[in-house]
Amino acid sequence: MPEQLVFAMEVTLNGLMTGVMYSLVALGFVLIFKASGIFNYAQGVMALFAAMTLVGIQDGRVPFAHIINEVLGTDIHYFGWEVPALLAILLTVLVMIGFALFVQKFIFRHLVGQEPIILFMATIGLAYFLEGVSDLMWGSEIRNLDVGLPQGINDTIDQVTFEIFGYGFFIDNLDLWATGIAAVLVAGLIAYAQYTKNGRAMRAVADDHQAALSVGISLNYVWILVWSLAGIVALVAGIMWGSKSGVQFSLSLIALKALPVLMLGGFTSIPGAIVGGLIIGVGEALFEFSIGPLIGGATENWFAYVLALVFLVFRPQGLFGEKIIERV
Amino acid sequence: MNEMSPDGYTTEDGRKIGGVVMEMRNITLRFGGVVAIKDISFDIREGEIRAIIGPNGAGKSSMLNVISGFYHPQEGEVWYRGARRPAMKPFQVARQGIARTFQNIALFDGMTVLDNIMTGRLNHMSASFIDQALWWGKAQREEVKNRRVAEEVIDFLEIQNIRKTPVGRLPYGLKKRVELARALVAEPSILLLDEPMAGMNVEEKEDMSRFILDVNDEFGTTIALIEHDMGVVMDLSDRVVVMDYGKKIGDGTPDEVRNNPDVIDAYLGVAHD
Numbered sequence: 001m002p003e004q005l006v007f008a009m010e011v012t013l014n015g016l017m018t019g020v021m022y023s024l025v026a027l028g029f030v031l032i033f034k035a036s037g038i039f040n041y042a043q044g045v046m047a048l049f050a051a052m053t054l055v056g057i058q059d060g061r062v063p064f065a066h067i068i069n070e071v072l073g074t075d076i077h078y079f080g081w082e083v084p085a086l087l088a089i090l091l092t093v094l095v096m097i098g099f100a101l102f103v104q105k106f107i108f109r110h111l112v113g114q115e116p117i118i119l120f121m122a123t124i125g126l127a128y129f130l131e132g133v134s135d136l137m138w139g140s141e142i143r144n145l146d147v148g149l150p151q152g153i154n155d156t157i158d159q160v161t162f163e164i165f166g167y168g169f170f171i172d173n174l175d176l177w178a179t180g181i182a183a184v185l186v187a188g189l190i191a192y193a194q195y196t197k198n199g200r201a202m203r204a205v206a207d208d209h210q211a212a213l214s215v216g217i218s219l220n221y222v223w224i225l226v227w228s229l230a231g232i233v234a235l236v237a238g239i240m241w242g243s244k245s246g247v248q249f250s251l252s253l254i255a256l257k258a259l260p261v262l263m264l265g266g267f268t269s270i271p272g273a274i275v276g277g278l279i280i281g282v283g284e285a286l287f288e289f290s291i292g293p294l295i296g297g298a299t300e301n302w303f304a305y306v307l308a309l310v311f312l313v314f315r316p317q318g319l320f321g322e323k324i325i326e327r328v
Numbered sequence: 329m330n331e332m333s334p335d336g337y338t339t340e341d342g343r344k345i346g347g348v349v350m351e352m353r354n355i356t357l358r359f360g361g362v363v364a365i366k367d368i369s370f371d372i373r374e375g376e377i378r379a380i381i382g383p384n385g386a387g388k389s390s391m392l393n394v395i396s397g398f399y400h401p402q403e404g405e406v407w408y409r410g411a412r413r414p415a416m417k418p419f420q421v422a423r424q425g426i427a428r429t430f431q432n433i434a435l436f437d438g439m440t441v442l443d444n445i446m447t448g449r450l451n452h453m454s455a456s457f458i459d460q461a462l463w464w465g466k467a468q469r470e471e472v473k474n475r476r477v478a479e480e481v482i483d484f485l486e487i488q489n490i491r492k493t494p495v496g497r498l499p500y501g502l503k504k505r506v507e508l509a510r511a512l513v514a515e516p517s518i519l520l521l522d523e524p525m526a527g528m529n530v531e532e533k534e535d536m537s538r539f540i541l542d543v544n545d546e547f548g549t550t551i552a553l554i555e556h557d558m559g560v561v562m563d564l565s566d567r568v569v570v571m572d573y574g575k576k577i578g579d580g581t582p583d584e585v586r587n588n589p590d591v592i593d594a595y596l597g598v599a600h601d
């Protein structure tokens with residue numbers, strides 16, 4: 001097999017795994033957008049906040065230590081205990097549910113029926129607010145996140161591919177795990193939406209508010225639910241990216257990666273978010289591998305957007321959206 | 329016993345009508361300067377088919393929206409089962425056993441007929457998430473029961489052949505029927521129908537009339553319905569409220585209403601313009 005093709009296979013595999021992560025972030029957007037028509041600009045900051053909270057709880061940091069010390073004249077920073085990863089994750093989930101309750105009660109409940117652009121602006125405000133809260137609670141230094149996921153090259157894949165191709169693929173264990181977990185989460189979400197009472201209510205609200213109300217569904221409850229789920233998705237995304245490159249402000253920029261995925265997959269389609277994420281993950285990896293060297297590299301920064309734009313011109317409704325036919 | 333008796337009465341065709349289950353007292357509803365409902369009172373009795381009629385823009389839909397919690401009147405009280413009802417959200421009203429359909433059809437277009445109808449059962453699901461996730465006894469029994477009720481209603485309304493069709497693709501008449509099915513599977517004690525026969529051909533109208541009568545007869549469901557077509561209303565209903573320009577201009581049996589000079593005026597007026 002030609003050497004270039006083997007390299008391309010490795011690149012594709014890695015691209016697929018990055019793509020699953022993009023899908024995951026995009027899914028957070030889709031959940032909220034479908035149910036409430038809100039494009040949640042804060043989704044990326046939610047991932048940052050969730051990851052910061054997780055690390056903070058794990059390390060036993062005192063939240064708002066800076067303010068507390070300032071006001072009381074104390075100098076405390078740690079409780080002096082460490083919380084096991086699993087428990088810390090559960091506690092962080094609770095924090096994200098609390099955040100969902102807060103967002104619904106204090107912001108979006110008061111904005112029902114407003115123009116989408118107003119709702120969008122509100123989420124921009126929310127993003128900066130949450131960033132500030134995150135800084136106040138946990139500080140803004142870069143943190144290491146370690147929930148015990150294995151890291152480093154996967155030896156089995158390395159050996160097997162070496163025997164077949166005479167070249168060992170470099171696949172990171174962390175990427176493998178991240179892909180697996182993301183896949184399970186996505187499958188779980190789909191099953192949840194399909195078969196449970198809450199999931200059915202979610203789909204109903206996504207389809208028609210008036211009809212949902214008439215069968216006894218509380219919109220408020222469903223909105224809290226989707227914000228909670230989006231918070232959990234943000235936490236998982238935060239764990240994956242944070243484990244790889246540390247928890248810091250740039251983590252919130254993963255939201256920017258989800259945007260082209262949404263343009264490709266459509267803002268309301270769960271399958272669209274998944275397939276869109278995979279296409280962009282593989283597309284940008286292959287493009288960087290094949291064309292990148294010719295034009296000086298770093299094509300990942302813009303390729304996804306160009307791909308999405310080209311796509312948008314030909315299929316404005318996204319991969320799985322119904323064709324939009326203008327009524328005249 | 330007659331229509332005025334507090335304990336109810338027996339109709340000519342032998343159906344037992346009970347006491348008052350829902351009462352509107354001096355309802356006034358305004359939208360800015362528009363007064364959609366002007367100081368209207370009337371009641372609905374257990375087991376009866378109660379019609380609200382009147383020309384376009386009379387305020388009929390608004391009244392149904394007040395009953396189902398979609399609109400909140402500026403003045404007046406809603407009494408339900410002997411107690412004054414506080415201002416309620418539509419989903420809370422639905423959970424009290426009051427189901428409805430809409431004049432302009434509100435279905436879940438992205439779902440199949442069966443899925444649409446199953447959403448009507450949401451309030452009969454109580455199994456916890458864990459039960460559902462692990463498909464334990466309670467969740468399983470509930471799902472089986474819910475599916476059975478849904479299938480019964482599907483048979484009853486003769487829509488077996490479109491069970492799996494996405495609702496968005498159905499013709500208007502069938503959509504109206506699916507919407508009725510979704511309301512029925514909730515096993516409501518009161519059913520509110522906003523122009524269930526609007527836009528239908530004669531045959532579809534006859535089917536719908538038969539379904540409405542059968543629902544009332546077989547399940548004892550109290551029905552309040554809005555209808556435009558005088559003829560249909562007179563055949564279906566036990567008592568009729570007539571509205572015009574937000575005011576109540578008549579209330580009584582079909583015969584009484586038919587001979588009421590105000591009603592005749594309102595309808596002739598409409599016919600003339």
Ligand SMILES: Nc1ncnc2c1ncn2[C@@H]1O[C@H](COP(=O)(O)OP(=O)(O)O)[C@@H](O)[C@H]1O
Nearest residue numbers: 359362364382383384385386387388389390391
């Ligand atoms: N949501 C609303 N906002 C403003 N005006 C409304 C609204 N709903 C109804 N109206 C007005 O109330 C009046 C009665 O309307 P409606 O109840 O729909 O009448 P009907 O069902 O008898 O045709 C009309 O003048 C209508 O324009």
Ligand SMILES: [Mg+2]
Nearest residue numbers: 388389390431
């Ligand atoms: Mg109307």
